Amino acid sequence: MDLDQRAPEAGAWYEGISRYQWVVLVIASLGWVFDVFEGQIFVASMNEAMPELIPPSASDASIPYYTNLTFAAFLLGGALGGVVFGRLSDRYGRVRVLVWTILMYSMATCLSAFSASWWQMAAFRFLVALGTGGEWAVATALVAEVFPRRARAWSLSIFHASSVLGSWMAAAAGVLLVANPDLGWRWGFVIGAAPALLVLWVRLSLKEPERGPSADPSKPRGSGALGRLFRGPLLRRTLVGVGLATVGLATFWGTHVYGKDRLRGMVEARALAELPEGADDSERADLLASLARPLKHWEMAGMFLVTTGGGIGLVCFGPMADRFGRRGAFLAFHLGGLVAALLLFQVISGVTPVLLFLPVFGFLTLGMHAGYAVYFPELFPTEVRGTGAGFCFNFGRFLAAPILFLSGWLQGPGGRSMRLEDSASLLALLMLVGVALLPFAPETRGQELPG
Template identity: 30%
Template sequence: MHANTTSDGPRSGGTFDGVTPYHWLLVIIASCGWLFDCMDQRLFILARQPALTELAAHEYTQKRYCSACGVPIKDKARSEICADCQKTGRTSPPAGQPATPAPEKLKEVKARDAKNYGGWATTCMIIGWATGGIFFGMMSDKWGRVKTMVATLLVYSGFTGLSGLAQTWEQFMAFRFLVGLGVGGMFGAATTLVAESVPTNFRSVALGSLQALSATGNITGSLISLAIPPSAENFWGPYAGWRVLFFVGILPALLAIPMIFILKEPEAWKKAKEAAKLGHKDKQVGSPVEMLQHPRWRRHALIGLLLGVSGMIGLWGIGFFSPELISEALKGDYPARTVDTVKSWGTALQDAGAFVGMMVFTVLASRWGRKPAFFVSFLSCLVVVALVFNFLRKPTDAYWMLPLLGFATLSVFAGYSIYFPELFPTRLRGTGVGFCYNTVRYLAAPAPALFGYLTTLMEFRLVATLMCSVFLIGLVALIWAPETKGQPLPED
């Protein structure tokens, strides 16, 4: 690794001193791995509601309804009377009540179920994300950074495509869990590869740019949805638009080719792996137990966990419900195609704001330090999210409010890519980053389901405002966070 000290502190050379064409190529390929990962996430967010509305409708068309009370019959018996009515002896509906629900009632029930299923589908993906992040984080320390990137790329792109073949909401959620496995593993492998491969003075810029470019993937997903509206029926033969969107998500698998033939494992990782082979018991790679037993690394892991859970719940439990916010704000006043268009352009602008927010965080972290940058970001999240979810009322509001939402909620993620690799030694770096960035997803996983459930009990905007309190966790965690500005990557 280049001999200069980090670009955050005093140095004899500039930020780009010692940066070779290979370093640029490495950053571009690693960024693309995370970029396409985020594109697939955006496709899911935009296709989530129409997909589950259709799958919920399919579920109801396959059900039989009790001839006495009209509720769906869930048992496998051939009786036309449900178990509850059999117990009470009821054989016909009350006077004036139809034996089966009216179409309007079924439409209401399907819409309610689609909203509820949307939260659970997101929760399934986040649980898979957490599981994959921890597993592939350890594997990146054991197998290598490049091999792990290839494996996670194939997992998330393959199962995104299969999501378009789902016939039931249960299948859809299973595919989203499997997509999450690959999504979770890519971040840790990509950031550790970049952190260990580029010159020290270039590290914060490279890692901040990697995370910022992920917004390009989100924007790409939003623009694709303009060409392939997710709510369109019979868009391509028998396929609805949301299915075609997921088929597009297979294409990033082609990135595996340059990953395999161009990227090389970092020398720091090779040395750590060699030390482990020599039998040094206190130098084992990829051991979460050893990480949590060591006082310093355990403290860093817990701080990273608190920082991560604040931003993760804020984004996936609130910020990424912006398409649903648009539906709520525009319902009844605009046709479905107009709402889809506002969602596509609005989320694209949200991602453009995210790109700017992550670049601003990178500049602040390099000049002021990691902790001040996190403080500004979490504080802006607290204010902006409450503002947007309470005052977005019409299409033009979406076009200026959602960029602010993206700027705030995604800015902290640049901090994760810069800060988390700086908290752990080489032999535990993939494990530590995976723990900080993905274990929090187990804690964050109930948030989307909770959000979806609470919106069935109280007003949508009120739920979002109440959940904004999660950003206080990140602000409090900064009290104990170490400042890594100007420090080399730790070793032990």
């Protein structure tokens, strides 16, 4: 019997949900929590790691350039991982491939601790992203196929919102490990091996979903061919999905992650303002060096606030999508995210005002990402669902990577030496591209998953 037929349509979304369905949501969410931790631990440690890893001949002004190259390597790895592992999950099953992805990102994150140069860090981040990109594609397809239609938006929003825990863990690692002079940034990557233990629970607890790729023996295994995504009615759905993901990922890495740095910059400015008039560059550098640990704590506080607001936004996307439709929810977050970014980076100033606004900024710039977990599985039939959802989300990473090269060039000495605030604001304008895509996006509210 189909899972939609077992659960009543009336009542709260969680009524009639079985224990096993909750287990699936918890395990998929934990995989995503650790997935995000593996990505965000670099964000939490990049200001300490990259000065050590750039070439000896490079100046400090080139650090943003090498940082953005490393971000770009991560995005490219995620693009490839989502496509490869999404297709493998359509061929070999969701559960088996979920195990492969968790093992890959756990081991590669641990190996990142042994980086001796920026290109080694970039290479390891590429391998991490192969696993994290694949995990998202497999887990979203798994949750979408296990939960009934009326609970799909809520369950997938909760799944995606669990990413907040991963970001909190990365922020905690930043305070307890990265900022600790007796430990340092490398230990944050070492603990990235811990999620490998999750695979034991996955293997013992999960089974292939009834609506998964193995449910219909008449459909050949491995039928999740990329070519199907670019034929017939699936072509428009694929292009819309890729476009939305590109906007979200480019603005995440080019705008959202710098919310914490805006707060740190305000704290630095307040400290420097206390120096006597006429203080030279060496005095300013000495003061900031003496404040390195408290500045790191402020930076991680900013990361915590942005992430907390973002988590609330992720949870809210589901009910908003049920109330106003998928397109309506995307519209609200794209327009709201643009306004919030311009306010934070161009208008609001001072430690306290920035501190208070960061949760709002996080809510509006991150909330749309839950829509990728809700919407993309609804666009594709069962035999290409993992392939389609993974391709949309992760090929968006591939297209977002050149935008981060641009961001690094804009901020670097070889480009325009643009302020971080101006670069983040410029990339936030991409939200308007997301708005322009919405008239072409099929509305899927209240519909069954395509068979």
